Amino acid sequence: MNKDKNSPWMFFASVKLTLFILFILAAASIIGTVLPQGEGAGAYTQFYMSKLDVSSQTANIMTNITFLLDLDTMYQSWWFRTLLLLLSANLIVCTIERLPDVWRLVVQDNLATDLDRIGNMRNRRHYTSSLTVEESCRQISEALKPLGWQTGQRQRDKATLLFAQKAPWSRLGVYVVHASILVIFIGALIGSIWGEKGGVNIPETLTTDKIYQFGTGSPVDLGFTVKCNWFHMERYPNGTPKTYASELVIIEDGDEVLTQVIDVNDPLKYKGWTFYQSSYQSHEKFIFSVVNNESKNEERFLAPPQKAVRWSDENLLFGIQELIPSSTPGSYKYKLLVADNKGGQNLYMIEDNQQITVKQPDGKLYTFHVKEFFSTGLQVGKDPGVWVVYIGCLLMLIGLTGAFFIFHKRIWILVRQEDDTTRILLAGTTNKNKAAFETEFNNLSDKVADINQIEAQ
Template structure:
């Protein structure tokens, strides 16, 4: 059975099906922007009522872009795109590679762009003259020479007819990349306290633990605020420790400047203030320095010294912690004072001078993604841009010149056609015709 006689083939090869499918995809995609996505069922029942809430569950509208019906529409569109390409590409390919020197002579005079001239002299001389004029005009020609006639042909950008199929391929590549990312990738999150580390993350939606295959440690977290107290910048100092490769390296990440390792990307997403505090004490007299992580409201001792300290009160002012510190080195009365978090205070006692640093401990919130299909998607997007440019802005331009012997003279018929941009081709054709008119051996007819 021929393809054109197969109703199923004609259905999937239909341009009308492609337009309808695109319209449905565009229309239903709006739903995903109107209905909040990936919330628990109770949220939709509370917001939209029991009936609509249950309908949302049946139609997977809470995760619309992964719903069975949306994926089915994408699959239908992909099949339609593939069948359309298979159905039409052979004819287009023949247009690209066809031997245009076999063009029937009687069709040349019917082409939309044409002009004719007379050249006095022999066929060989006339052919050489025409070839030179075409070459000088940027039209390098092939020739089919016979005893009393010659057909010359030149074309530009024949391959641009394939631009639309490059767009088809780019769409399929984008779909394929998305499928690869969905099947082989994941998205999750993790909270890592300062000084803590993890070798797994938790997947969005299921909270399923996913091993990373290496360890990530948060060395420190830095929060910068505006004067209003609003967060200005989150910065996490992370260290990757991969024992399988005996590799360790550090990187500071901020929003839009993530950490990438082994195809896994760690984005700075959030933070959380912890009950613990970070303290560093430097004894200027002895040169000793020690760091501590201490709980709130508990006295802590510096081993090997008489120093004792604690954070006995804490206040939040415009998002920044203010700390009330109790400090003693055993040489005088204990000292109590307030200080801003993430700052250093100099303390002087009869037995020495100390620099006391204190800040609230934070946990950094990381969004973690693995998307092995992302480069396929990127390539598909680049190919789409190239394909769209070729399909809309380039055209297949063809020029034929037929020379035949008539009464001791050679009649020259110049004709041409363009797949698109007729106005632009008309300028090119007029410029070539003008070159013929300017030649002294050629007469206009």
């Protein structure tokens, strides 16, 4: 493998390339966030004219540039995917280039460390002991074990060397982050290729088995049927919508398998599809639900105002005669006209989405429920790569924890007999956060000094 500094391999192993790609991706993501995605030419022209205060001619030029550079579908564009591919190649090459050296540090034989190097470490303490070498090693190992230090030992140059370490795998944290980014890219690519994003309007009481792709408007089969049982909206006193929600039913093979009320922050999820409450549309019609209180016979009707509705089975004629604005802008009260079976007519005042009970001359009681007829607007998405992205995010958390919050700490204890005295050297090092390790090392040295018949020098 050619590792000349000007070779393609070293180009992709460059950290400068990583920073450059990340800068371009960040700038592109800002553009993709500010610039509406998937709109038509007219929408972009209007966007540039209103947001940048430019002339229509300039806005048209900017719109043409938008489509030329695929900025209208930026995250699906060839150049954005190419940047992700370059970043992936950069991460892979950087990992291959640097991981072997790090791996050697993780698995190296620390009991073979040069004794002079141990003696020259910044964090070191010297002790003497009247115990034998074997007994000193045993007591030191027992003292360190409750602190999480599991020691191994080996005979070295007429001395005994003890070694213990914590979290050697933390050195791999940055490479786990590299892997997590690649996994997230793979998940995003899966969603980009095989995922779907679209929308659909479903009138109350009606069903659909399709959605329509954003941008193209192409129909996409869901593989099941969605029904909107009802749509409900509450308004603020000034008339602006406060909340709105829909009751959706999933139907498969003629059976209702799932019923759920959704709102803006509580979508319905089924077989990988997610249905978000996003909008609504009024149809200037009204839904009448009428019940014969005695027989419990019930029927539902749909009609505009000032149009009579006949329920033939009950010989009942009714309708909304007049809309009266309520105190809340955008809301109405209704004058409900109900004809009796003797030719008379009666008017009743009823609030939207409320009910009223009417008594006919023959003694029959009917309950009327009247509400404005809406279509619920749903934004629908399917992302088969989302679980891959979640796995990547979990890996990233693990990697970042290892890279920034957990450190590889190592200690050596060299024990040797000199004349009638056992001499002990405690030394340690860490790859990061040396100030914190120095505090921990001082605690360790005090722990060793507390052992009976071992004294610090």
